[in-house]
Amino acid sequence: MVRPRFARLPPAQQQAILRAALDEFATHGFHDASLNRVIDAAGISKGSMYYYFDDKADLFAHVARVEFERLLADVGPVARPPEPGPDAFWSAVERFYRDALTRLAAHPRVASLARTWLGASENPALQRAQLELEATVMPWLERVLVLGQSSGAVRTDLPSDLLIAVAIGMGRAMDTWLLSRPPDDTAPPPTGALVGMLRRALEPQT
Amino acid sequence: MVRPRFARLPPAQQQAILRAALDEFATHGFHDASLNRVIDAAGISKGSMYYYFDDKADLFAHVARVEFERLLADVGPVARPPEPGPDAFWSAVERFYRDALTRLAAHPRVASLARTWLGASENPALQRAQLELEATVMPWLERVLVLGQSSGAVRTDLPSDLLIAVAIGMGRAMDTWLLSRPPDDTAPPPTGALVGMLRRALEPQT
DNA sequence: AACCGGCGTAGACTGATGGTCGAACCGGTG
DNA sequence: CACCGGTTCGACCATCAGTCTACGCCGGTT
Structure with a gap:
């Protein structure tokens, strides 16, 4: 956990680090x-870093x-749909997904960070960090899930953590696939088809 | 790539390594x-390892x-279903999934290895190894995919590599979720519900 | 028997890593 | 001035993956 001291550092130095x-x-x-x-680029000593x-x-x-947190604040929440019903919820999800992809494309370093985070289940040292990060992202995801369930758009017959895990897994797979497309492919990503797959996996069975 | 020399080593030493x-x-x-x-446990020198x-x-x-390869040979292929149609295909998939989980539960070291493999997108050094491993696993996956498509059980309107990526992502998510369940939970894993989600994401739209 | 070439082995060595630690410094307070 | 807590520093440590040179052994050749 970051030491509270860090927040008391002059903002310029925080930024540099x-x-x-x-x-x-x-x-x-x-x-x-x-x-x-990192410490070379930030102009601090190793001792300070570990301080x-x-x-x-x-x-x-x-x-x-x-x-x-900056990214989520930028993109804004998955809005509670103006009209009720599954269709409105899923189109709100798709709008969010498209917005997030656009934002990430504009901030490649953050995109790379996100990818490192999603793809780092292997490293035990990172797993502690994962927990801390999940504390940021999971509540947000859970709110979206509950919203979907109250719209009748998401099934309620399976544990929430399983639904979230599957959604994350599908999201990661889609992201990896989008990345593997040749960069000169100017066609917009098929967010409709991707969210459609997510929808069919998660929506209640008729 | 392993040097061919390795195969000429006495089997006992290969096994030890x-x-x-x-x-x-x-x-x-x-x-x-x-x-x-590793070299300590195997009783060889560093020079030999790199040889x-x-x-x-x-x-x-x-x-x-x-x-x-041993695992896939053990479990056997996803059998071409005796009768045609999506239902038979998907129940063959579920049977395979249940068998594979049983086998992995009996060989925890192999399960751990599989998890390391699936969760190692981060490490660049491993990515070369990933490619080599994919050469083993991907053809197998593609055969299953084609079988599903020819049974009318898998959609054909999206690229194969996307479908495979999504299937792997969902599989990884389900595996992670299964692992996170308390070990004293003796209830059998809900393979039906899990394969059901996979099915709804991948089957053709009506 | 003497020699040779090469396969396989050994382990010291290199440069780098993440992390530790004690000394030094610095602004404020008595 | 003396002290002190918060901060900074960089030498130092163990360990890592990977390199390199030396050497022992063995089969073949003369």
Whole structure:
């Protein structure tokens, strides 16, 4: 967990550290990111770094949390649909998905960070950081889930955590697939088909 | 790529190396696995290890490939259903899924290896190994996909690689969720509901 | 018997990593 | 001035993956 001291640092120095860390993690992932490079780029000593952060994973969790919170605030919540019913809910989800993709395309470093986060189940050191990050993202996801269920758009016969896990898994798969498309493919991503698959997996059975 | 020399080693020594590597990777994942520990446990020198394997990722890929091939051979293919039609295909898939879960429960080290493989998109070194492993697993997956499509059980309006990516993502999510259940939960895993979600995401739209 | 070439082994060595630690520094207070 | 808590520093540590040189052994050739 970031030490509270960090918040008392002059904002300029906080920024320097966070930007250096964001650059390093975004371009090298977690494992191949080098703390030595971060402290060089940030212009601080190793001692100072460990004075403010528990370890490498803690630094990663903090910079990721800051960036994700900014992103979620930017994109805005999945709006409670004006009219009731599943269709309105799912089109709100699709609108959010499209917006988020647009935002991520405009901030490639944050996109890279998100991908590192989603794809880092392997590293035990990162798993602690995962927990901290989930504390940021999960409540948000759960609100969306409950909204969907109260709209009759999401099934209620399976545990919430399973539904969320499946949604995340599908989202990660779609993201990976979108990334693997050649960059010169100017066609807009088929968000309709992707959200449609998510919908059919999660909506109540008739 | 494993050097062909490795196959000419006395089987006992091959076994010693593979078993040491399996133990290490299964209990520590990829990144935290230590080659030094592997060579100690296997009773060989570092020079010998690098005489037979390109690097750490190569060793991982080899041991994973050996174990996965053994697993797939054990469980057997997704049988071409005796009668035609989507229902028969999807119940064959469920049967395979249940069998595979049973086999993995009986071989926890292999299960751990599979989890390391699925969750290792982050590490660039492992990505080369991923490619090698995919050469083992993907053809198998594609055969299943084509079988499903020819049974009318799987949609044909989206690219195959997207369908496969989504299926893998859902499988990984379900596996993670199954793992997170308390170990004293003796209820059999809800494979029906899980394969049902997969089915609704992948089957043709009416 | 003497020699040779190469396969396989050994382990010291390299450069880098994440993380630790004690010393030094600095602004404020008595 | 003396002290002190919060902060900064960088040398240092263990360990890592990977490299490199030396060497022992063995089968074949002369």
